[in-house]
Amino acid sequence: MSARRLQGGRAPLRLLPSTLRRVGEGFADRHQSLAVLVGVALVGAFLPIVVGVPPFSGFGNQNDFLDGFANAGVFVLLALGLNVVVGLAGLLDLGYAAFFAIGSYAYAYGASPFSHLAVPFWPMLVVGALVAATFGILLGAPTLRLRGDYLAIVTLGFGEIVPVVFTNSDTYTNGTNGIAGIYQPSLHGLFGIGSFGFGNPWPYYVTVLLVVAVAMMLLYRLQDSRLGRAWVAIREDEVAAASMGVNTVTTKLLAFAIGASTAGLAGVFNASKLSIVSPDQFGFTVSFTVLAMVVLGGMGNIWGVAIGAFTLYEIQSVFLKQLTNFVQALHLPVLDLGFLRLDISAIDFVQYQFLLYGLALVAMMLLRPEGLFPSRQRKRELHESEEEAVESNEGLVQA
Amino acid sequence: MSESAPALILSASGVTKRFGGLVAVNEVDFDIPQGSIVSLIGPNGAGKTTFFNVVAGLYEPTHGSVRFMGDEMIARGRRAWAEPLTWVLPTVIVALLGFFIMQMSGSGTTLALAMLVALGLLITMFLLAIVRPPIYERMLHRLGIFKSARPNDMVVAGLGRTFQNIRLFKTMTARENVMVGMHSRLRSTVLDAALRLARHRREEAEADVRARHWLAFVGLKGKEGEMARNLSYGDQRRLEIARALASQPKLLLLDEPTAGMNPSETSQMMTLFGRIRGELRLTILLIEHDMQVVMGVSDRVTVLDHGEKISEGTPDQVRRDPRVIEAYLGKGASA
Numbered sequence: 257m258s259a260r261r262l263q264g265g266r267a268p269l270r271l272l273p274s275t276l277r278r279v280g281e282g283f284a285d286r287h288q289s290l291a292v293l294v295g296v297a298l299v300g301a302f303l304p305i306v307v308g309v310p311p312f313s314g315f316g317n318q319n320d321f322l323d324g325f326a327n328a329g330v331f332v333l334l335a336l337g338l339n340v341v342v343g344l345a346g347l348l349d350l351g352y353a354a355f356f357a358i359g360s361y362a363y364a365y366g367a368s369p370f371s372h373l374a375v376p377f378w379p380m381l382v383v384g385a386l387v388a389a390t391f392g393i394l395l396g397a398p399t400l401r402l403r404g405d406y407l408a409i410v411t412l413g414f415g416e417i418v419p420v421v422f423t424n425s426d427t428y429t430n431g432t433n434g435i436a437g438i439y440q441p442s443l444h445g446l447f448g449i450g451s452f453g454f455g456n457p458w459p460y461y462v463t464v465l466l467v468v469a470v471a472m473m474l475l476y477r478l479q480d481s482r483l484g485r486a487w488v489a490i491r492e493d494e495v496a497a498a499s500m501g502v503n504t505v506t507t508k509l510l511a512f513a514i515g516a517s518t519a520g521l522a523g524v525f526n527a528s529k530l531s532i533v534s535p536d537q538f539g540f541t542v543s544f545t546v547l548a549m550v551v552l553g554g555m556g557n558i559w560g561v562a563i564g565a566f567t568l569y570e571i572q573s574v575f576l577k578q579l580t581n582f583v584q585a586l587h588l589p590v591l592d593l594g595f596l597r598l599d600i601s602a603i604d605f606v607q608y609q610f611l612l613y614g615l616a617l618v619a620m621m622l623l624r625p626e627g628l629f630p631s632r633q634r635k636r637e638l639h640e641s642e643e644e645a646v647e648s649n650e651g652l653v654q655a
Numbered sequence: 656m657s658e659s660a661p662a663l664i665l666s667a668s669g670v671t672k673r674f675g676g677l678v679a680v681n682e683v684d685f686d687i688p689q690g691s692i693v694s695l696i697g698p699n700g701a702g703k704t705t706f707f708n709v710v711a712g713l714y715e716p717t718h719g720s721v722r723f724m725g726d727e728m729i730a731r732g733r734r735a736w737a738e739p740l741t742w743v744l745p746t747v748i749v750a751l752l753g754f755f756i757m758q759m760s761g762s763g764t765t766l767a768l769a770m771l772v773a774l775g776l777l778i779t780m781f782l783l784a785i786v787r788p789p790i791y792e793r794m795l796h797r798l799g800i801f802k803s804a805r806p807n808d809m810v811v812a813g814l815g816r817t818f819q820n821i822r823l824f825k826t827m828t829a830r831e832n833v834m835v836g837m838h839s840r841l842r843s844t845v846l847d848a849a850l851r852l853a854r855h856r857r858e859e860a861e862a863d864v865r866a867r868h869w870l871a872f873v874g875l876k877g878k879e880g881e882m883a884r885n886l887s888y889g890d891q892r893r894l895e896i897a898r899a900l901a902s903q904p905k906l907l908l909l910d911e912p913t914a915g916m917n918p919s920e921t922s923q924m925m926t927l928f929g930r931i932r933g934e935l936r937l938t939i940l941l942i943e944h945d946m947q948v949v950m951g952v953s954d955r956v957t958v959l960d961h962g963e964k965i966s967e968g969t970p971d972q973v974r975r976d977p978r979v980i981e982a983y984l985g986k987g988a989s990a
Contacts, residue, residue, distance in 0.1 A: 289851070394778070397785045474849050481848030481855070482834075482841045482862075489824050489835045496822035499711060501810030501839030501902050506786055510845065 288480070289473045295559070296469040300462075315578050322457040326529060328569040329464030330522045334542075335549040335565035336471055336558065337518025342547065343555035343631070344479065345511035346491030348408040350543055351395075351415020355516040357422065357538035358391050359384040359523020364435040364533045377441030381467070381524050388520025389513040396512030400505055403494075415543050419535040434534025441528050452528075460529050467525060468562070471518055475558055478514065487511055541610070545572075548613050552620055553627055560629025568613075576605040576612075664689045664906050664938045665710065669719035672705050672962075679705040681962040682719070687906065692932060692939045694949045696973075697959035698982060703942045704819055706959070707908055710940075711816050712809040723812055724905065733801040741798065742780040749773040811839050815904030817895040819911050819942070825884040829875055829894050832883050833866040836901030869897040873927060889920045896927070906938045907931065913945050921948060928952050950974065958982065 306312060307321040315321075334356060341349045362384040366375040375383070399410050422429045429435065440452040441463070452459045478484050486507045489497040498504050527533050545568070553564020584601050591598040605612075620627070667685040671678065680702040687693050695703050708714045710721055712729060720730035753769020756762075783791045795802065804812065815836075824832050841862060847855040870879055873893040878886065883894060892912055899907060909928075913921045925948055931937050943949045949956060949970065956973040958966040960982040966973050973979055 393782065397782065400785065477848050477851055478845065481845075481859070482838055482843055483845060483848060485827070485831060485835050486838055488827060488831075489838075492824040492826060493822050495713065495806075496818065496824065497835065498806040499713065499810065499816055499818075499822075500836050500898060501807050502835065503805075503807045509786070514845075 288476050292473045292476060293469055296465055296472065300465040304461075315574060319455075319457050321574075322461045324570070324573050326457055326460040326464045327573070328566050329461075329468055330526045330529075331546065331549060331569045332468050332562050332565040333464075333471060333522035333525070334519055334546045335553065335561045336468070336475060337515045337522070338546050338550050339515075339553075339555065339558065339561040340475065340478075340487070340518070341511050341515035342550055343557075343561065344484065344487040344491065345508060346487075347508065347511060348404065348411070349512075349515070350408050350412040350540075350547065351418075352411075352515070352519060352546055353538045353540070353542035354395070354415045354418035355388045355392060355519035356523045356526070356542060357418050357533075357535070358516075359388045359520030360527040360533045360537070361422065361429065361435070361523075362387040362520065363524040363527040364438050367439040367528075368435050369437050370430060370435045374439055377439075377524075377528055380528075381521055384524035385517035385520040388523065389517040392512040392514075392516025393509050395516075396509045400508055412540075412543075415540060419538045422535040422538075429535075432535065434532055434537075436532040438527055438531045438533065440531060460525075464525060467521055471521065472558055472562065475514075475518075479558070483507065483510060544610075545613070548617055551617065551627060554629040554631060555627055556631035557627070557629050560627060560631070564628060572606070572609050576609060580605045662689045663687065663722075664724060665940070666722045667706075667710065667719065668722075670706065670709055670716050670721065671718040672702075672709055672714055673717045678962050680709065680716075680959075683959070683962075683964050685957060685964070687938055687940055688954075690932070690936060690938055691954040692928065692941060692952050694941045694943055694953040694956045695959060696943060696946075696949055696956060700961075701959040701982075702962040703959055704910060705962075707816070707910055707940075707942060710809075711814060711908060712804045712806040715803045723809070723814065726812070727801075728804040728809060728812060730801060730803060732803065734799050735802065737798065738784070738795065738800050738802075741794070741800075742784055743777070745780060746773045746777040749776060807839065810902050810904070813903070813905035814908065815899035815902045815906070816908040817892075817899055817910055817912060819914070821888075821891045821895055823883040823891055823894060823898070826882060828880050828882055829870055829886065829897075830863070830866045830879040832894055832898050833869050833901045834862055836869075836898035837862050837865065838902075840901075840903055866901065869901050870894075872900070872930075873897040874923070889916055892916070892924070893927075896931075900931070900935070904937065906940065908940045910942045911944060912941070913943065913948055921945060924948075925952055 303325055304318060304322060307316075307318055312321070334352065337355075338349065338352050341347050341352070363377075363380050365371045366373055366380045366383060367377070395411070395414050399407050402410060423432055425431075441459070442452060479487075486497065486502045489500070489502055490504055490507060494504055497507075526537075530537075546565070549565040549568045550561050552568060553562070554560030580603065583603065583605075586601065588600045591600070624630075663686050665685075665687040667683060670680055670683045670685070672680040683702075683706060685695075685706075695706065697703050705714065709716050709729065716729060716731055718731055720727055722728065749769055750773045753766045753773070756769070757766040792802075824835060827835070841858055843852075843855040843858050867876075867879055870876060873896050875886075875890060875893055875897065878890065883891065886894060896907075896909070896912065913924050916924065928939060928941075929952065932939060941949070941953065953970055955968065956966075956970050957964060958973060958976070958979050965978045965982060966976040968976070
């Protein structure tokens with residue numbers, strides 16, 4: 257098939273020997289959708305087994321882990337959507353959590369005692385995505401002329417406004433308390449994995465895998481199309497893109513809409529899983545976390561971003577907690593210098609999560625600016641300047 | 656003008672562009688006959704590139720208009736002030752109607768309904784104004800409101816261009832750069848791509864073949880997979896031309912295509928211009944500093960200085976024009 261992918265190294269394949277990798281990449285190029293489905297299915301089958309093996313089995317039981325994985329899936333979806341806006345189209349969006357909130361509230365209105373409606377979960381996934389996409393366009397429209405920093409500030413404002421609106425419109429949103437008692441999805445035992453509920457994470461785990469797989473498949477297809485090329489062209493040089501016939505207005509709006517619709521999917525799923533939405537779930541920290549996931553994973557690379565999001569979520573929800581427990585169990589002596597008392601055993605690492613994000617981002621920007629699993633293009637972009645510097649030096653020597 | 660005047664592909668009249676107090680282009684009239692190679696020359700800062708950018712839809716002119724293939728594409732907006740009225744008027748009318756009905760019947764639901772419709776109308780008009788689909792443009796035309804074409808509209812109409820400072824999509828491959836050039840000629844929508852319909856796959860396959868064809872045409876065969884950034888300077892210039900050709904233009908604007916090239920590269924480039932005209936039957940508007948190129952390939956030459964047209968004619972006429980010599984070499988030289 258001639259329509260090869262535009263960019264993006266297939267991160268999980270990088271670890272294999274080169275021949276095998278070439279065969280694998282060739283296959284993935286030709287049957288991309290199948291590769292995504294197989295990849296997600298493999299990961300999905302692998303994870304529940306891994307958590308039964310020490311040392312992971314010591315951290316918690318399988319159900320707790322699966323519940324965490326389902327939550328991680330929400331962040332994977334968010335990161336995939338933000339990757340379209342930031343990674344492909346190059347539009348820095350700092351208020352991405354707003355679309356997550358809009359998707360969540362859309363489901364809360366569609367299926368809760370608050371609105372006296374009970375629309376089933378599956379159609380609400382589509383509705384949530386569409387509602388979020390509409391708001392994506394409404395936000396995108398006034399920002400079309402803005403670039404870089406200015407765009408970031410406007411989106412930041414939008415991200416702050418949305419939760420505030422949900423907080424203050426008491427009569428329609430129940431204010432700070434949020435909307436509780438949201439109905440959970442029902443599958444009627446379709447997969448033989450029991451019904452959705454708080455005690456049984458399996459249905460949520462399978463659902464989120466399904467949604468992530470479909471989202472990844474569609475995003476890969478869009479990235480390979482005329483639209484994907486136009487996004488990258490706008491990121492590279494907007495004036496040149498317009499002069500080559502790319503309608504920059506609709507192309508950017510589509511980036512916002514598609515990014516927002518993915519967040520809408522995540523929102524609907526999240527609301528159905530938690531069964532409550534409240535404005536404080538959608539603060540700036542969510543936008544920031546998702547952006548950190550995209551940057552750490554490797555902007556522009558779909559698999560990289562997904563893995564980055566999953567890893568970061570697991571670090572904050574599992575690793576830091578275990579680290580706290582582990583350090584506590586060591587019973588280290590308290591360091592007492594009179595003016596300074598340092599009790600390492602009492603440190604709660606979860607509290608330092610954002611400090612650690614910050615450090616990780618700084619380290620990343622210095623050591624590996626293209627992310628853990630860079631797209632081919634970003635890698636070139638960021639390392640080209642060094643080569644160029646070398647070349648120009650050589651030129652000087654010759655002259 | 657010759658007796659059997661050929662059809663004009665582009666006709667600019669009285670084009671003026673001011674940046675604050677600076678008049679970059681002043682009352683320039685400019686005609687390009689179909690199938691010719693026309694050059695635009697002048698000292699640095701004469702306003703050649705500004706004129707180019709006006710024609711390409713990048714800048715809106717302060718005065719004047721540009722007709723392309725017989726259609727007025729670019730001009731200072733007429734009744735542009737009336738456009739915002741079309742955004743709010745439907746909303747206001749519906750809202751007032753709602754008030755009126757409420758006064759008559761005394762029911763609050765009508766008002767609420769009218770307000771909802773009014774809000775919907777406002778959002779719809781707002782989005783229409785931003786996306787500017789053909790329906791909206793036609794509506795504006797019917798109301799006598801004229802807006803200049805945007806760069807992408809000019810490409811759709813049949814104008815391709817290159818840039819003075821190369822503006823390739825640097826981290827895309829040569830093939831992908833050319834495929835972006837085809838953007839306006841490809842039809843697949845988001846849905847086609849998402850569902851990967853047969854139509855979409857066929858179009859992508861054809862686009863791939865055509866991209867390779869254009870690369871071979873400009874002499875970049877075998878470099879399809881190279882990153883644009885890694886190509887040599889001359890190849891980057893060629894790639895820009897291939898990218899412009901991929902949009903199937905009728906008029907090609909080339910902004911200093913041989914700048915920074917050695918003599919052998921320059922002569923290759925001149926051959927390429929000949930082939931573009933001979934084989935593809937395109938019209939070329941060229942900005943160039945290399946007089947050998949200008950005199951060698953052009954049918955007509957226009958000279959700009961300080962934003963004004965000072966001379967026009969065949970290469971020989973222009974070469975002998977004292978005003979041209981004065982502009983390039985100073986007053987004493989023309990005497």
